[in-house]
Amino acid sequence: MGCCFSEPVDFDGEVNLYHFDLHRAVGKGAFGKVRVVEHKRSKKLYALKYIDKARCLRQKAVANIIQERRLLEEIDHPFIVNLRYAFQDDENCFFVLDLMLGGDLRFHLERKGYIQESVVRFWVAELSCALEYLHRQRIIHRDLKPDNILLDAMGHAHITDFNVAIHYSERRLHTSVAGSMAYMAPQVVSKKGYTWHIDWWSLGVTAYELIFHKRPFDGRSTEKMTHSILKDPLRFPENAAQRCSEDGIAALKGFIDRDPTTRLGCRPDGQGIEDIRRHPWFAGIDWDNLESKECQPVFVPDMKQANFDVSHELDEFLMVEKPLTHSKRKANPDLEKMKPELRQLEEQFTVYNFTSMKRMSYYPHNQPIVALGADMDNTDRTMLAHSVTGTVQTIVPTATVVERSQAGSPMLESDDRHHHPPLPNGAYGHGHS
Numbered sequence: 343m344g345c346c347f348s349e350p351v352d353f354d355g356e357v358n359l360y361h362f363d364l365h366r367a368v369g370k371g372a373f374g375k376v377r378v379v380e381h382k383r384s385k386k387l388y389a390l391k392y393i394d395k396a397r398c399l400r401q402k403a404v405a406n407i408i409q410e411r412r413l414l415e416e417i418d419h420p421f422i423v424n425l426r427y428a429f430q431d432d433e434n435c436f437f438v439l440d441l442m443l444g445g446d447l448r449f450h451l452e453r454k455g456y457i458q459e460s461v462v463r464f465w466v467a468e469l470s471c472a473l474e475y476l477h478r479q480r481i482i483h484r485d486l487k488p489d490n491i492l493l494d495a496m497g498h499a500h501i502t503d504f505n506v507a508i509h510y511s512e513r514r515l516h517t518s519v520a521g522s523m524a525y526m527a528p529q530v531v532s533k534k535g536y537t538w539h540i541d542w543w544s545l546g547v548t549a550y551e552l553i554f555h556k557r558p559f560d561g562r563s564t565e566k567m568t569h570s571i572l573k574d575p576l577r578f579p580e581n582a583a584q585r586c587s588e589d590g591i592a593a594l595k596g597f598i599d600r601d602p603t604t605r606l607g608c609r610p611d612g613q614g615i616e617d618i619r620r621h622p623w624f625a626g627i628d629w630d631n632l633e634s635k636e637c638q639p640v641f642v643p644d645m646k647q648a649n650f651d652v653s654h655e656l657d658e659f660l661m662v663e664k665p666l667t668h669s670k671r672k673a674n675p676d677l678e679k680m681k682p683e684l685r686q687l688e689e690q691f692t693v694y695n696f697t698s699m700k701r702m703s704y705y706p707h708n709q710p711i712v713a714l715g716a717d718m719d720n721t722d723r724t725m726l727a728h729s730v731t732g733t734v735q736t737i738v739p740t741a742t743v744v745e746r747s748q749a750g751s752p753m754l755e756s757d758d759r760h761h762h763p764p765l766p767n768g769a770y771g772h773g774h775s
C-alpha cells in the first residue's frame with residue numbers, strides 16, 4: 343500500500359510511519375498485525391509490528407509493551423529479531439524489526455509433521471549463541487517455543503517476542519509465572535524461584551517437540567501440566583531411535599534436566615555454552631563460523647510459497663479489520679487529560695532509530711553494543727519479489743492456509759510488572775490468542 347500523502351517525507355526529522363511503504367501482512371500478534379515495510383530512503387525491507395493502543399489498554403498490557411520496547415533497545419545479535427526503529431501515532435505503537443521471510447518454527451512443524459534431527463541441531467546451535475548473549479545482557483526471555491523462533495530467507499534461526507522477557511539480577515530469584523506452560527521449567531511452575539537457567543529448559547522442550555512432534559510434558563489442566571513438568575519422567579516415543587541419534591537424545595536429556603545446576607548450558611560460572619560446544623551432538627558444528635552466519639543452514643525455506651498464514655491479510659481484504667494507514671499525529675497531545683496508561687505509553691514508548699542511536703544498556707557496567715546493521719541483502723530482496731509482492735488492496739492468497747496449533751498462550755503472573763486478570767482456563771495472561 344503506497345502512501346497517498348503528497349507532502350515530502352522529512353527523513354531528517356523523527357522516524358514515523360511516513361518513512362515506510364506498507365506491503366503484505368505476514369503475521370498476527372496479540373495486539374495487531376505484522377507486515378513487511380520498505381524504508382523509502384534506504385529501500386531496506388523490515389517487519390513492522392503494530393500494537394493497537396486501545397486493545398493494549400483493554401488487555402492491561404501497557405507495561406509489557408514498554409518493557410519489550412526497552413529490552414529490545416539493548417539487544418543486537420545475529421540470531422535475534424532486532425529492533426531497528428520504534429515510534430507511535432495516535433492509534434498504534436510501532437516496532438520496526440529485522441524481517442524474517444522464512445516463517446516461524448510452529449508453521450514449519452505443522453507443515454512438515456516433524457523436523458529432521460540435523461535441521462533441529464543446527465537451529466539449536468544458533469539459538470544457543472543467542473541465549474548465551476541474552477543471558478550475558480542479563481535478560482531472561484521466558485517464552486522460548488517454536489512460535490517465537492523465526493527463520494530468515496536463508497534459514498537462520500532467530501529468537502523473537504520479548505513480551506514477557508525480564509532483566510535478572512544475581513541478588514534475587516524470580517517467582518512470577520510467565521511464559522507458555524508446556525515449555526516452562528520446573529523452577530517456574532513450582533514458584534520456588536528461578537533465573538536464566540529456565541531458558542535452556544525451554545530450548546530443550548522446543549527441540550524435543552520439533553524432532554518428535556510431541557511435547558515431553560502435557561496435561562489438560564494447569565494442575566495436570568504442573569504435575570507433569572514436576573514429576574513425569576522424561577520419556578521418548580517408541581520410534582525415537584528412528585528420528586534421533588543417541589547423541590541427540592543425550593543433548594535433549596541434558597537440556598531437559600530438572601536440576602538447573604547440572605542442566606546443559608547452565609554452568610554456574612556462566613560458561614555453559616562451552617559444554618554445549620563440546621557436546622558430541624554438536625560435533626559437526628563449526629562454531630567460529632556459525633555466529634557470523636557463515637554456516638549454510640541445513641534447511642532453506644521454500645521462498646516460492648508464502649511461509650506464513652496468508653489468512654491474516656484476508657481480514658483486511660474482506661474489511662473485517664481496519665487496514666493500517668499513514669495518519670498524521672495530533673500536535674501536542676494533552677497529557678493531563680489522558681488515561682494514565684495512555685499517558686504512560688505516550689511518554690515511555692519513545693522514538694528509536696538504530697542508525698542514530700547506540701544500543702542502550704540499563705546496566706552501567708555493560709558496554710553499549712554498537713548496532714550490527716540491518717542490511718537486507720539481495721537474497722531477501724529477491725525473496726520479496728517472489729512472496730511479498732503486491733499491495734494489501736490487491737492481495738489474493740497464494741498458498742494453502744496452514745492451521746496453526748496453539749502451543750499454549752503466553753501467560754504472566756507477575757511480581758515483576760503488573761498483575762494480569764486470570765484467563766478462563768485459570769492461567770494468567772494478557773489474553774493472547
Ligand SMILES: Nc1ncnc2c1ncn2[C@@H]1O[C@H](COP(=O)(O)OP(=O)(O)OP(=O)(O)O)[C@@H](O)[C@H]1O
Pocket residue numbers: 368369370371372373374376389391423439440441442443445446489490492502503505650752774775
Ligand atoms: N520480524 C518478523 N518478520 C516476519 N514475520 C514476523 C516478524 N515478527 C513476527 N512475525 C510474524 O508475526 C507473528 C506474530 O508476531 P509476534 O509473536 O511477535 O507478536 P505478538 O504480539 O508478540 O504475538 P504473540 O505474543 O501472540 O505471539 C509471528 O508468529 C510471525 O509469524
